Amino acid sequence: MLSEQMQREALSKCIVWFYDGNVRTFYSLDKTHKRAKPNQALGIRRLEKMLMETFKGQWETAIVYENEPRGNELARFKRGARV
Amino acid sequence: MEKQNDKKVHFSFGEVFQNTKSFIDKYNNRQTQLTQKLNANHRATAELIIRLYLKQLNKAAQIGDLNTNSLPGFSTFNESLAKCKGCTKRTIINHKERLKQSGFITQDEHRGKGGVEIWLNREVLGTAKLSTNYGDNVLKIGDATSIFYEKAKNFHPLVHEHQEQLNNNSSVNKSGVPYGHESGKATRTKHEQDKNTEENANPASKRQEKAPERHCKAEKQEQKPGAGRIFLLSLIRQFWDYARKVLYPDLVLSEPEDREILNLIWESVYGKLQSNATEKDWLKYQDTAFNRVNMVARWLARSPGHWIPKPHIYFHPNNERNGFKKTWQWYVKQETLKIEIRNQLLLQQVKAEWQQHEQNKGRFRKKTRLQLFRIQQKRLAGYRDESLNQAYQQCLQRSLHLQNLKRKQQAYAQ
Incomplete structure (x- = not known):
């Protein structure tokens, strides 16, 4: 679980609907090190890796949004594949 | 060069020495690192070998028939070479290794007490087929390609040059960054650059300060003789669209990922657009880039075992192992x-x-x-x-x- 500050600073977030009925939100880690320039693409890639490897076979849908109120959708995953 | 006079072969020292010199010069030009180049000492060893070898060959030619297509090797001893040159045996062995690496020595055979036999490159002896492969082939391909010269290490100037310290956090003069970074969108800290400068909070003062900078920037753009910036950026987009279609047909990417890859291509494939080539040259270079993509596609189609990494790795400027950069050599x-x-x-x-x-x-x-x-x-x-x-x-x-x-x-x- 990320700290609240890190959640606020994240550039993207991922909402995951699991097969067991759970819905969880994950926030991206966009820096390679503490003082690095944030890289949104890196954060999205890491979220994708989490979905495809850590939670492989456990989720039905996952959507990555910009971490802003009314943020745009960035990527959508369905049953283990990016669509 | 051999001269056939009454069917007798004769090697002229002068010409072979010149061939040696040009061979080593050509090899050194190809090397980017100073440590990989052949130095004056290696040259001296090469010239010594050549001198003694030619002596042997000319003597052999006087005695019997020499076939220029299959010349005998240079039979010698490491000790005698070392004595001639006034160095140790180890130095001769090391120099021979380096000369072998450069292609000057094509083959060597150790015969224990019988010494060593060395075969030299036919190009040096002048018995090779006429080659038109002089000079720099990269230049023949086009002007914009000069961005692909691997730069040697930046040496410190001998005299201290006074330079203004560059503020890396400032967005001023970063006219090269094409996508995202300029607007500060990626960092989402649009005013961060001004935070640590002890500036007046009044925006009017900022305006006064920033105006001349903008003017300078405009002047710089006017002075730049090369192609227009929008045109060049469109080339990068075209390239990525094409590469994506050919190499990654099933890839789905979000906008930030797309932008990141465009930035990587801008750096690795187009050398940050630092070349002052004209639009025509850039178009020519664009064709070469498309050709390289096609080469990769053909290579992928050739075997199911061939693969390329994801685009953010493939186009990364620091990827020396399996990046797109390598296709330039192809x-x-x-x-x-x-x-x-x-x-x-x-x-x-x-x-x-x-x-x-x-x-x-x-x-x-x-x-x-x-x-x-x-x-x-x-x-x-x-x-x-x-x-x-x-x-x-x-x-x-x-x-x-x-x-x-x-x-x-x-x-x-x-």
């Missing part, structure tokens, strides 16, 4: 080969024309030798290839030399 090799084959064909044609002219045959039979020379010279000049001209001159000298020899032989027989 491309240069392919183009060099094409040029070489074209030149060889042209030289063959020239040779055939001279032979036909000598026998009063062919379409140039009514021309004088000078006229034929002029015609050929004009034709070859059209290719604007200095190495081709040099090879033509060599070819001409050889064919004239052969003619003279034939005449002498005929006169001798009569």
